[in-house]
Amino acid sequence: MKKVAYPYVMWMVIFILVPLFLVVYFAFTTGDSKNYDTFTFSLDNFRRFLSPIYLEVMTRSLLLSVISTFICFILGYPIAYIIANKRSAKMRNNMILLFVIPMWMNFLLRTYAWLTILGKNGIINTFLNFLGFESLELLYNSGSVILGMVYNFLPFMVLPIYSVLVKMDRKLIEAAEDLGASRSTIFRRVIFPLSLPGVMTGFTMVFTPAVSTFIISNLLGGNKTTLIGNVIEQQFIYTGDWHFGSTMSIILMGIILLVMAITNKGGGDLEGGRGALW
Amino acid sequence: MVKKSFRNIYTVLIFLFLYAPIIILIIYSFNESKSRGAFTGFTLKWYQDLFSNREVLKALSNTMIIAVVTTIVATTLGTLAAIGIHFSRKGPFKQMALNLNYLPILNPDVVIAVSLIALYRFMGLDFGLSTVLLSHITFCTPYVVLAVLPKLKQMNVHLAEAAMDLGAKPMYALRKVIIPEIMPGIVTGALLAFTLSVDDFAISFFTTGHGVQNLSILIFSMARRGINPVINALSTFMLIGFFILLLVINRIGRKEEEEIY
């Protein structure tokens, strides 16, 4: 019976494993990207990455994604909690459905929509002008990128947390009440700790796309907020230096793996955390 | 703990935050003027533009074709994979298959996209429809596996054996017993694959070369050229499309339930 999985495993080896090895290979070599014969082993790409411009890009990516993740957490936990505590299952399901529907709309469209709101002639500025105030530069800065990240990835934080909270054993809370704990104590010492696996999943599911995005920074960020995703895109699509692009991809993967390792330590095993999303 | 009114206000604010951009897009799709600020008058001309715009229609059909083919292949491949993995003994094969499965889910789009074009160049493939299809199948199938596996775990472990005991060859048991049992998981997986394929930007963008444009790529290029209200019309249209799809699926789901009882 297990033989039926062989085609899939082969597919994945060819289309996932081999490409990753190729990227690693590219990262550690230089030469003309189009001609394999010119490849020589080199750490130049890594040295190049350590120069100020790129380090700045990396720092900015990390900073913005960490901030976005944090904001998603601050905004997302309460709403997950509120929905999970609704009495009727129908209410809960409907609210979560409402939460998820925007995710179906195209990612680009959702991001693009903010241009209409934040733009020089956008809604907010029109409104401000109407009240007699000056137009604000709301777009093309770090703030708008963070806004874009939070807007797009908030559901990824809310869903895992909601999933864990809703499956929590009510009896644990009752037991704590029975032992005389106040509501805030119960939250601090029973509910929150038990919801940590969901929180960790949420962190990972927000941080990973946030740190690697290039669309949000492209549409909402302008030239001043280049992120590492943008640099990789440029290298592969425009510049054509696949070696350098691969190096940055590897570094990006490394950071994500590191973050996942940290969050897994904090919240339980991979399968369990992953399970919290579905 | 916190006053009920605070909770309700907060909930409303968050949902407003989520829906504001969408609602604005929908409203502005009927806006007479191209300007982003003032709403000058009601019009349907952007919708007319949408449906007569060659570029848009081509992108739409591309997106749909890719999504349908991807869904068929990914669902088949993924379902068989889940079945194979489920029936394997615990050991290196099972572990490796599961890890391979998780890789594309955990890796960011950019990295997957980049690694795929490295592969295609290595294989000497021309970028175009075929590379996009291969890429979509690659990143959609793991989600099918994830949707089907839990259903397999819930299934009575002796079901397949009972079928074989009664004389069914393994393929017959698969067709007549296992697949009907896990059908809800297969349907969920197919839906996931379809949604992910329609919505994809990064991977399509990188692997299409100068060839095929799907909806997301189209929107991206339109957005870069400047604001175009046709995009607003497109987004409203897509949202309605999704709603209809959801209703249809709900109908089918409810019909199935009624038939069982």
Place this chain on the structure above:
Amino acid sequence: MTSNIMIDLKNISKSFGRTSVLENMNLYIRENEFLTLLGPSGCGKTTTLRIIVGFETPSEGNVIFAGKDITNVPPYERQVNTVFQKYALFPHLDVYENIAFGLKIKKMDKAEIRQKVTDVLKLVNLSGFEKRGVDSLSGGQQQRIAIARALVNEPKVLLLDEPLGALDLKLRKEMQIELKNIQKRVGITFIYVTHDQEEALTMSDTIVVMNEGLIQQIGTPVDIYNEPKNAFVAKFIGESNILPGIMHRDFLVEFQGVQFPCVDKGFAPMEPVEVVIRPEDIIMTEASKGQLTGLVEEVTFKGVHYEMVVDVQGFKYLIQSTAMAPAGETIGMKILPDSIHIMKRGEAS
């Protein structure tokens, strides 16, 4: 040998990785026999069953079915059918479709299938249940459908893997009798797996007691109960009092300082042995009239009888009797010669 051998297991060994589950097992099963594999969890009985059905291949040895070696024949080509522990009825099919499943594979014609399904439903007393959904049936009904689904294929051998485990006590006892009747009526071999020794004693023609992958004893229920070959069997089947003794000579054994006439022979003079006495075989009497005297420590009412723990020179006897002696009382105990069963020292471990 009055009947033919249906199944012959020759030198069967089975390991999973480094764990050995069955060691060099040899067993034959006769036609129309009701044979039970009895033993605790992990003893290898289910593995043996699965090897007979074909879900496992033995690491070593052969499975001979009606004279033919079927060791490497897949389960869907063997003429055996199984009733699974949790029934494994197909949830998406109704009762008729479940039962007809095997017949459809054999490409039988529709009218014939219909007839056979009707007949077998009658056999299990569930006529008219054809259109019912599996979920709407009670545990006992599901179980009978599982039996029907297996029997309708007219196998030469029916295997049952602890089929009554999920039923409540009363229903279980009723089903035990019904299963036995079905076996007699249909006239095929039944191989039954259970860990419940009472069930085995009730239903079987032959019991195979297993432990840790080895056969401990094969025999009729009466034999196994009255003449356990070793301490494991003695302890597993019914309750036993087991204590050390000395065989003075044939038909005379001494334990606890008292000599008892008994019915065993063939031991060396003054050979150290193990003495086995069933709790229900100890006769309680006045303290002065017994072969042994003891102090009653505990009394428990079990409905069917009383159970008493009686201390005799430090050894705690278990006595079952409809008579009762309260805790604290000193009683006499009489044991008749054929209630004493002698085993060689060392067989009791």
